[in-house]
Structure formats: C-alpha cells, structure tokens
Amino acid sequence: MADSPLFQALHMEMAHALCGEGEQEKGLGALEGVGFRVGQGLSERLTKEMPSFKDELDVLKFLCKDLWITVFKKQVDNLRTNHQGTYMLQDNQFLLLSQLSNGKQYLEEAPKFLAFTCGLVKGALSNLGFDSTVTAEVAVMPSSKFQVVIQKS
Amino acid sequence: MSRPMNRRQDNHKISRELFVLTYGALVAQVCKDYEKDEDVNKYLDRMGYDIGIRLVEDFLARSAVRKCRSYSETVDVIAQVAFKMYLGVTPSVSCSKTTENEFFLILDKNPLVDFVEELPAGRCSLCYCNLLCGVIRGALEMVHLAAEVTFVQDRLKGDDVTEIGIIFSKKVEDKKHKRKK
Numbered sequence: 001m002a003d004s005p006l007f008q009a010l011h012m013e014m015a016h017a018l019c020g021e022g023e024q025e026k027g028l029g030a031l032e033g034v035g036f037r038v039g040q041g042l043s044e045r046l047t048k049e050m051p052s053f054k055d056e057l058d059v060l061k062f063l064c065k066d067l068w069i070t071v072f073k074k075q076v077d078n079l080r081t082n083h084q085g086t087y088m089l090q091d092n093q094f095l096l097l098s099q100l101s102n103g104k105q106y107l108e109e110a111p112k113f114l115a116f117t118c119g120l121v122k123g124a125l126s127n128l129g130f131d132s133t134v135t136a137e138v139a140v141m142p143s144s145k146f147q148v149v150i151q152k153s
Numbered sequence: 154m155s156r157p158m159n160r161r162q163d164n165h166k167i168s169r170e171l172f173v174l175t176y177g178a179l180v181a182q183v184c185k186d187y188e189k190d191e192d193v194n195k196y197l198d199r200m201g202y203d204i205g206i207r208l209v210e211d212f213l214a215r216s217a218v219r220k221c222r223s224y225s226e227t228v229d230v231i232a233q234v235a236f237k238m239y240l241g242v243t244p245s246v247s248c249s250k251t252t253e254n255e256f257f258l259i260l261d262k263n264p265l266v267d268f269v270e271e272l273p274a275g276r277c278s279l280c281y282c283n284l285l286c287g288v289i290r291g292a293l294e295m296v297h298l299a300a301e302v303t304f305v306q307d308r309l310k311g312d313d314v315t316e317i318g319i320i321f322s323k324k325v326e327d328k329k330h331k332r333k334k
Contacts, residue, residue: 003168009208014175
C-alpha cells in the first residue's frame with residue numbers, strides 16, 4: 001500500500017503547532033475542525049462512484065474499510081455496535097500513533113494525535129447525512145478506540 | 154467492492170489528494186486564527202520548515218541520491234527527484250542571469266491548489282503554498298545549505314506562472330571548510 005509521508009509529516013506538525021504551550025483545548029478543537037473538513041471532502045470523493053448505502057451499519061463499514069485504508073493504510077481491526085447508534089472502532093496499530101511510542105510512554109500526548117481523526121470520522125459521517133459525536137481513547141499505544149454515537153434527528 | 158485495475162496509481166493519487174485536502178483545511182484554520190496575511194504566511198513557512206528538517210531524512214532514505222556538488226545539482230534534485238516523489242510534478246529549473254546563487258523553480262502544475270480556484274476574499278497577499286518554501290528551506294538547512302526560499306510569482310495572485318525562488322547564502326566551499334575542523 002502506498003505510503004503517505006507528506007500527510008503523516010503534516011499531521012504530526014499540525015498536532016505540535018496547533019496544540020502549543022497552553023493552547024491544548026483550543027488546539028484540539030482546531031485539529032478536529034481540520035479533520036472534519038478533510039472527512040467531508042474525502043468521503044465525497046470516495047463515494048462518488050459508489051452506489052448509495054443500505055443503512056447506517058453499511059456507512060460505518062465503509063468508514064472502517066475504504067476510508068480507513070485510504071487514510072491509515074489498513075482497515076479497522078474491530079467494529080462493535082449496540083445496534084442503537086453507538087459504534088466502537090478499534091485499530092490496534094493506529095498509524096498516527098505508531099511513531100510516538102509502543103506502550104504507555106507519551107500517553108498524555110495521545111489526544112493531540114487523535115483529534116484530527118475524530119474530526120475526520122465526524123466529517124465523513126456528516127457528508128453522508130449523519131450527525132455524530134466521536135471520541136477516542138488510548139490505553140496502550142499504538143492501539144486506539146474511537147467511539148461514534150450517531151445522533152437521532 | 155470491485156477493485157479498479159490501476160490500484161497502485163489510484164493509491165498514489167488518493168494519498169496525494171489526502172495531503173492536498175488536509176493542507177487546504179489547515180490553511181483555512183490558520184486564516185481563522187490570524188487576520189493578517191503576513192502572519193498566516195509566516196505560520197505556514199514555519200510549519201513547513203519544521204516538516205522540512207525531518208522530511209529530508211525520509212527523502213534521502215527513499216531516493217538514495219548521491220551527494221550534490223553544486224547548487225545547480227541540488228536544485229535539480231529538488232525539482233526532479235523530491236517534487237516528483239512527493240507531489241508527482243517536476244518543476245522546471247532556471248537560474249538567475251545576474252545572481253550566481255539564485256535559482257527558480259517554475260511550477261506548471263501545482264497539486265496543492267488542485268481544489269483552489271482563487272484566494273479567499275480579503276486574502277490577496279496570502280501565499281497559499283508557503284508551506285513549500287519552509288519545507289525546502291528546512292531540508293536544505295539539514296544538508297548544511299542556507300537559503301532564502303520564497304514565492305516569486307503566484308498564479309493564485311494573478312501572475313502567469315507559479316515560481317519559487319531559491320537564493321543560497323553560503324558558498325559550498327564553506328561546507329568543506331567546516332568539516333576540516
């Protein structure tokens with residue numbers, strides 16, 4: 001699978017630059033905003049030639065497969081749902097954390113490197129007609145879990 | 154899901170689009186945070202510099218270019234190898250007729266602006282691609298070449314072409330001199 005050194009370099013630099021000293025909160029919001037716009041644009045381009053999705057689960061599968069492969073060079077490892085609008089996406093070798101550490105070192109830095117992706121997922125869903133909240137958690141790097149809650153309109 | 158025939162080419166294309174989309178969203182965000190075009194330009198240049206000082210390692214590992222022995226060779230490598238590798242385009246190179254250490258990269262195609270038709274309203278001094286200047290400057294510094302890198306012409310600002318100017322500020326001989334110490 002083709003590598004993406006430019007994107008990864010840009011992502012890492014954005015995380016550092018936008019979340020500078022004492023600007024963590026604002027920075028995380030900014031990163032999520034950037035990810036949101038990218039998610040909208042990317043899902044638009046990826047779904048252009050695709051037939052429309054059957055249902056919500058189908059959309060999530062698209063995220064876990066096509067979107068994830070495009071951005072993170074692999075599929076999501078595990079997708080779980082309660083079939084009531086909440087989904088858990090687990091990536092055991094999350095690309096954007098793999099350069100940080102293996103294990104628990106720099107755990108406190110992790111949010112900076114997850115915010116963009118939370119926005120990305122949110123933006124992609126938004127483009128496909130779903131409002132959502134997306135949060136991420138990391139226990140041991142580089143494995144991360146993204147929780148997606150689809151808002152009922 | 155049916156797999157398209159030219160999967161590999163698609164991957165490169167999509168990888169680049171991801172970068173271009175992300176870059177565009179970043180510029181939009183920085184514009185939100187800074188009112189003055191000058192400040193946005195500086196911010197993008199600074200980010201580019203920080204990327205460049207690290208990216209050069211990736212470049213040297215991937216390209217296995219041998220050591221350049223002149224500014225001209227260096228600029229050729231930037232245009233024909235680096236730009237090609239990372240952005241899929243090969244700018245043409247020219248050098249100044251008056252200043253020995255000044256070179257120009259002319260970008261006929263600039264993928265960074267693929268989705269940009271014009272500069273946002275009220276942002277006529279924005280150097281949209283200023284990140285590139287910082288990247289080149291940072292990368293050059295890591296191989297012990299100090300240079301000033303700026304956009305000399307910009308299609309987004311109404312010029313005919315997009316042109317990056319590189320002015321080297323130290324003689325290559327100095328580098329050799331440094332190593333002797």
